[in-house]
Amino acid sequence: MASKPAATAGAGSPDEGEVDVAGLLNQRDKIKTLMRRDPRFIGRLITQLDKHMHKMMAEKHERLEQIRADEEALATLDATVASHITPNLERLEVTIAEKTAQRAAIEAALAQQLSNCRDLGKEVSALVSRARHTSSKLRSKTASDRLQEARGFTSTVPTTQLIRGKPKGAAAAAAAAAATPQQRQQGQAANSRPAGEGLIGGDRPAAG
Numbered sequence: 001m002a003s004k005p006a007a008t009a010g011a012g013s014p015d016e017g018e019v020d021v022a023g024l025l026n027q028r029d030k031i032k033t034l035m036r037r038d039p040r041f042i043g044r045l046i047t048q049l050d051k052h053m054h055k056m057m058a059e060k061h062e063r064l065e066q067i068r069a070d071e072e073a074l075a076t077l078d079a080t081v082a083s084h085i086t087p088n089l090e091r092l093e094v095t096i097a098e099k100t101a102q103r104a105a106i107e108a109a110l111a112q113q114l115s116n117c118r119d120l121g122k123e124v125s126a127l128v129s130r131a132r133h134t135s136s137k138l139r140s141k142t143a144s145d146r147l148q149e150a151r152g153f154t155s156t157v158p159t160t161q162l163i164r165g166k167p168k169g170a171a172a173a174a175a176a177a178a179a180t181p182q183q184r185q186q187g188q189a190a191n192s193r194p195a196g197e198g199l200i201g202g203d204r205p206a207a208g
Contacts, residue, residue, distance in 0.1 A: 024031055024045075034041045 024034075038044075
């Protein structure tokens with residue numbers, strides 16, 4: 001009668017069917033004591049070990065299933081990478097290389113065009129400067145010709161030469177070079193007149 005409470009106490013748990021297997025590891029003396037106190041201890045221990053084994057096998061099976069599912073997912077991912085991602089990456093690399101080359105060519109063309117525009121700007125500036133200079137000379141020449149045509153003599157001939165009569169030397173050559181065809185005709189007519197016959201106020205030919 002006294003052995004029953006001892007067996008119950010030896011179970012170490014309120015549930016008689018549960019045995020603390022982990023707590024009995026490497027404790028042979030305690031196991032022998034429990035075996036003497038409870039004849040059903042070995043049976044309960046074996047049952048508990050079977051439960052633990054079943055639980056471990058179930059966990060192992062679950063882990064194996066998870067591993068197999070993960071391997072299938074990895075295989076699918078590898079196939080996707082090989083069939084879609086890798087070719088797309090290769091095409092993308094080729095496209096990037098082409099675009100880079102095109103960009104370099106465009107930059108070189110833009111630099112050349114910019115240089116050409118700068119050179120053209122310099123040429124235009126030089127042409128404008130020459131055109132302004134030519135226009136200024138032309139306006140001056142036109143004004144001088146109009147004045148010469150209105151007065152009948154060129155402003156480069158000294159007044160003393162005009163008063164004396166026919167220009168001589170360098171002044172005559174300058175006047176002849178600057179004279180218009182109409183003035184040359186007038187000069188020839190004046191030279192053909194008799195001596196002493198001149199105009200009042202000097203030898204100025206009549207204005208055309």
